Structures are given as structure tokens and as C-alpha cells.
Amino acid sequence: MIQGEAVATNRYQPVVGLEVHCQLLTEHKLFCGCSTTKADSPNQNTCAICLGLPGVLPVLRRDPVELGIRLALAVGAEMQEWSVFARKHYFYPDLPKGYQITQYDRPYCRGGFIRLQSGTQVRLSRIHLEEDAGKSIHEGASSYIDYNRAGVPLLEIVSEPCISEVSDAVEYLRTLHSWVRALGVSDGNMEEGNFRVDVNVSLRLRGASELGTRCEIKNLNSFRHVERALSYEILRQQDLLESGSKVDAATLLFDPASGKTQVMRIKEASADYRYLDEPDLNPLRITRDWVDRVSTRMPTLPEVLRTRLSEEFGLQEDEIRLVMNDPALTRYYLSVAALTSASGLRPRQLAGWILGDLMAIVRRHDRTFDTAPIPSEEIADLLCRVARGELSGKLAKEILSAMAETGDSVAKVLERSGLSLKRASQDLVSMIDDLIRASPAEVAEFRKGKAKVLGHFMGQIMRQTRGQADPQECESLLLARLKAAP
């Protein structure tokens, strides 16, 4: 499959816009109190309101709006103090009222952007709130409708058609995906359809201002699919245009098996949804106060976090991605960092311990960082002792393993293994003293200023402790004892 990059040399430039429908992480649906958790059986999480029974009225809940505000803040969108809900009409069995309550010409925020690593900014057109429809299940000659999903709150995030590279499209989606997860806005579970992508793509003659005919690829639920579908579609349109044909506006579906896009329906004109302002709901008012309150309550903005991870914690790009993609790991990391901040532990040390040793343990035990075998306070304790020179790195690793197996604290593990801190140091001190007594010539050399002899002593110590001793600790003790020796 030829990547989008190959198209860059062509006389046509892709113009790509992305629409993401993202299910919000709220307890309840948008307009009723039904639960949004995955149900055991169909039509279990339903009520008169989300089924649209005769005589019901929608009632807007606050939580979904809060999450919407969070994302708007994160992308720097312009919050609209007043926004309006509208009815979008079409007939389909999974749409109980025969219309979807959404926002049309007055969404709750406009604009905003997401910056890619290359520095390119993908501008957003708008974000709005809407309710989801139910699910149709086709089995043989029958179709069934499950309304558990009907009424679940969604954010529709629309980008400007400003993307021209497939890789940019994928990176934009990945970033948006990690942000909504980091912010607690959505769990972003693409397999369950909680993060659905529609891609709009057309080709434009380079240098020309006129846009080509647009096709929409709907319901892509993995980044890989987006990449493959977009690449295929760009080539398909390019082939058509190069051969003198024209592109027909259409709604397409992507078939992962063949790697091709297929026409779902031809779009003659844009569908007429006969939008009507929702008379059963008042306009939504988002005050400055509310926005401020949300701002203080929300998890760290991705940009800020990224900067911290890079500058304060010295993480590399891939490490940053690793941490930011996992909200539990982010919390854990920040917690340990806070607890060890005064200990003198170096950032790269912290990174090594958490992303190296601890990560391996967490994976081996098949856990997440929210359920890690070692709580953040415990590992912080261990790392503080290492930073203070009380434990050698090697010893600490052993203790870490033991902690993971037994769930004991550092103190308990040490107690169990018969190692006391003071005793360990004392043993080392006497060992060093013995060495000094046994090497008067080297001591004399050292007194003369020949620092090289330290290596001799260090070598001896390492051999005698079978590499168990911490080099830094030895060195400082050695120097101290050398100075103190007669």
C-alpha cells in the first residue's frame, strides 16, 4: 500500500477534513438518567425519554456539558456563551424520535487547534454536543434494534479541511484520542465504537483554489483503517482525475479485507434534515464562571503535561507518548515524582525505574498502573533511599522484585531479608578500613595526590562485595575513611 507521501509529488493535492464522534465518559445519557455503562442485555438501559415514547420531554444534564467544556479548553476553542440545540430529522428504526437532538448553527464552541509534532497546526472548525442513536443488529433475514446506546452523549469534533498528508491525519487523530483519554472526556475505545472517525477527502489541483468533489468515508474505527482507507481513496480519486474522468460525490465505507473503499450511497445533494431549533429545551448558557470552575477541576491539559514530562522529567518523545497515552501511568508517574522531589533523585533515574523496572513488573503481573503491585508511595520510599545512598541500585532492584511478589513495604522486605541499612554500611566501612590497612603504599600514593589509586581500592571493594556495593556509596565512604586514616 503506497503511503500518502507518494502523492506529494503528484499534481493533485489531497484536501482532508476529519469528523470524530466521541462518546462521553458520563454516568448517564444526555437527556435522561439512564446508565451509559455496557449492559448485559439489549434495551436494558432505556426509559420513556430515550425511547421517545409519546409525551416525553428531554432534560439536559450537566456532566456531558462539563466534559465538552474540558475538551474545548484543551484545544483552545472559543466557548459560546449561548448555544442552541436543534432537531435533525431523518427516519430510521434506530432513531426513536425520528430526529436526533444535536447542535446545528449555534454549537457550544468554535475554532481551536491541535499542534502536531512537526509544528503543523490542525485547525478545528467546531465541537458540538449531540445524542447517539441506537444500534441495528442484522441477523439473517431479521433486523433487531438495541436502544441502549440511544441518547448516549457524544461530542462531534470537526476539523477544517486543512490536512493534506495521510500521516498528519493519523497523527491528528492519535493526538486527539490521547487527549480525550487524558482529560477523562472519553475512554476512546475504538473497538466499541466510542471514537468513530469519518473522513472527508477531495483532490485539488496544486496551486488552484478550487476544491475537488468530496467523498466521505464513514465509521472508521481504527487508526490503521484510517491510514489505509485514506491512502486508497486518494489514489482512487487521483486515478480517476488523471484519466480524465470525474469523481462522483459519494458516501463510502472502507472494507478492511480488500483495503478498498466502497460506495454506500451516491450523494445527489446534501441530505435535507429540516433542522428545527429544539423547542423543548432552553438555549444552553455556558458562563465564564462555569468555565473557570471546570478549568480548575480538570486533569492537566495535554500541552502542559507534555512540557512537564519533557523539560521537568527529561523524558524522550517515545517515553512521553508512552506516559501520555496511559492516564493511569500519568497519574502514577506524577505521584511518584511529587513524593521523591526533595530526595535528590535525578529525573533520568526516575524514568528508568518507572518506565523500565516497574513497567516490566506491571506487565508481568498483567495489571494497570491503577492496580500496580507496588503502590506509588512504596516505590517512592524505595527511590528516596536510593537517592540518599542508603541502598545500592542493585539491592534496590532486588527489593523491588520482592515487594512486587509479597506486597510488603521496603522496611518489611529489608527486615525479612535480614539486611539492615546501618549494618550494610557498617560492613562496608570495616571492609574499607581493612583494605586501607592492607594497602599502605596505595594510601601514601593517594596522599600524594594520585587519585588513580582510588580505582585500585574500588576494584577491590567491588570484588569483595561481588558487585553488590553501590559505587557512589563506596567512593564517598572510601574517601572519608582515607582522610580519617592515620
Place this chain on the structure above:
Amino acid sequence: MAQIEDISTLSARTMAQGVASGSWTAESLVRRVLDRLDDVQRRTNCLTYWNSVEALERAKSVDDKVRGGAVMPLAGVPIVVKDNIAVAGQPLTCSPKILAGYRSPFSSTVVQLLIKSGAIPLARANCDEFAMGSTNETSAYGPVRNPWDATRVAGGSSGGSAAAVGAGLVPLALGSDTGGSVRLPAAYCGIIGLKPGYGALSRLGLVAYGSSLDQIGVFARDLNDLSLVLPIVSQADPLDATWTGLRAPIDEGAVRTKSAASSFKMVSLATSNLEEVDASIRAAYDEKIRQLKDLGVAIEERSIPALRRGIATYYVLATAEAASNLSRFDGVRYGPRPSVSRSVVGLIEGARDQGFGLEVKRRIALGTFVLSAGYQDAYYNTAVKLRQSIAREFCALVDEFDGLLLPTAPRFPPHIAAEDLSGSSESTGQVSEYGSDVFTVGANLSGLPAMSVPIGWTLKDGSRLPMGMQVMARSEAKVLEIGRLLS
């Protein structure tokens, strides 16, 4: 135990007081009503459903509660509920076929509040299909006959509720008013019909027709019953985002006596606005104006331009909202559906084609058209703007004056078109029938409270027919006070 002389003249207040004082039981009230029910039904066809067993159970439950010391301001009062207002466990059909067999799992808030106060919803009233119509001839259950002249309509869309009260079956009934559907049949049946201001009563449980115009309304014989009921049914409902409550608290005392008439100033209509009004109705209207003046009320004659534009504006907006609200009736979740359909589209089309009556189809088609691309601006958006100017005009008048006095119906109730019980009897000149709403739509478009009160009788084609006129004011309390002056 006291004897109930003639239940058809007892007010709701008297009935409830009797139950509270032990003069009679709720059960005895319900039994007396049930005794008369068959006769009234035969004469008027005003009901679509009743269940004696259920009614008596409800009555007994009220009696138990009263005996246990509960204070219930409407204890034992039998009421009738229009068939587009939900009562849990009772059918909710709105008189068409598309909801045949559907029983609502929940009760409307207004009904819940009435039940909590001891009222007994013992029957459901016939109405125009989905509340669309002014003559109650579009019902799948057949037309409702006027209790004073069985060859004439009772009015619509809440014809059944009006006839039930007009025939003396029950003292109170619930209807719904989107363009005059409570006030018009009230005038035709010789009783009081009140449409509260928009948002005064919760709309939860009212099958929506024109969401920004609908209100549940109340029929009564006695003005004091309205002052008793309104505070009860206007309580807050967190499940209706458009609820705002009564515009001013009701002072029951003020409604009981004619307050200082000379402190009121009102507006009556200029001749130019009254050209289409039948001569007898016009005469009765003028007579009432004169009587008020004699009482000391200052009345100024005004021509109201908004009346001219009201009908077209109303029908564009109401049909648009109706088309939207009725989209949910697709045969998928409830109601009958065609036994064989080839596709989803076929199923939905079949269910709606077979289930909706002609008038409903007409209005859905109209509503869809005015919202459709290319026409929305010219029709719907224009109507929205016109509505704002109409509302401003009426609101300015009720701010400046205590009340607006208008006729309710311009003409007498027409004769029932065809004796066609299949549900889609076509009145000749359908669009001219829309014209009977000319004086009533203003209150819906502006969201103001309005009430029709009986103002006299006339002899027409050998029948004695009632006439009504309308009061509009800035609050329900004010409307009731003026109603007292007119009585």
C-alpha cells in the same frame, strides 16, 4: 350521608368538600357519574375509554386516604382526560390508529398532581386526531356531538372534554390548546375553557403537537373550580425544561367576588376586526362590553393588526413542529405496522400511511414542506419572525391594559359533515375551517393566558346554542378576575 341532588350541577369544590366532611364518599360520586355515563356517551360520543372497575378502585383508595386523615383538595372529583394526555395504564391513542393498543407506562405530571389531590381520572375524552382540528371530526372514534344540538360539532380539538363538562357528566376536564383547542369547544359547549400561559403547566405526558404552542388546558362550569385547580396543577416539574409556572399567584378570594370593577381598564376589538363574526355572537359580545362599562370598567376600542397575520403564522409554525413531533410514529416500537414490508422504508411508510388520518397527513405534509431546503427561509423562518412581532403586539396590550376582550369563535358550531365514523371525514372547505382559529391563535403565539367564558344563548335553526367570548391577560390570576366580572 347527604343525598346528591343533581350531580350535573355540583362544582368540583363542593364535591371535594363533601368528601372531606363525610357528607358523601368518593365512591358515591363516581357511581353517580358512571350511572349517567352511557347516556352522555350515546348522545355526544365524547369518550374513548372508561373502566368502571378502575374508577371505583381509585375512588375507594381516595376514601381510604381521607378516612386516614389525608387532606385532599380535590378528593373524589371525577375528571375526564383528553386522549392525548397520558395516564399510566390507560390507553393513549390521541384518537388515531397509529397508537392503537398503546398504553402509557407513565402519567403526565398534571394528572399525577390531580391524582395526588384526590381527583379521579375516570374516562378518556375523544379528540381530533393528534389534537389537529377545530371540529373534532377527524377522530378515528367518530365525531363528538354538541350536547346542545347533536347535529352539530362540539368543537375541537378537545371536543370530548368540552362535551363531557357541557353535558354535566363531570365538573372538570383536561384538554390541550395549541391554537384554540380548549377555548373553541368551550364556547361551542357553553362552558369555561382556560388555556394557561405557556409554561404554566408541565407538558410532560402531553403528546406533543406544536411544542412551542401547546398547553394543557382546563374545562369547568364554575370559575371557582379553576382557582382551586390551577395552583395544584401548575407546580414545578424538573422534567420539563420549559416549565415556568403561573405568572402570578391565584387569589381565590379575588376570584370569588367581583373586584372593584372601576379599577380595570381593558381593550375590546374595533369593528374592522369583527367583520367575519356572526351577528348573534357579535351582539352578545357587544352586550357584555356594555355591561362591563356599566360596572365602571374603562374599555377602549382598538384594532389589532396581529389578528390578520395570526392564522398563516400559526399554521406554518404548528405544522412544522407537528411534522417534527410526529416523526416518532414509525410503527417500529409501538402501534400497528403493516404485516408485510420489504424494507425499512416500506415498514415506516406503511405504518404511517395506514395509521394516520387525512388531516394529520395534510398537516405533516405542510409542515415538512415549510421546513424543507429551499423553502425554509421563505416560510418557516419568516413565520418565526412574524410570530415575534405578533407576540410583541399582544404582550404590549396586556401590559398596558388589564385585559383584552375578544370573541372566541367567529361562528356557531358547524353541522357534522358526513356521518362517517371511519375517521377521515373531510369537512368541505378545509382551509376556511382553519379560519375559526382567528381569535384564538394569538394567545398561543404570544404564550399568554386566555379563557373563554359563556356569555349567553341564542336560538339557531330550532336549537338553543351557547355563545362564548375570550379574555386575554398577562397572568392566569388576572384572567380569572376578569372572568368573574363577565359572569
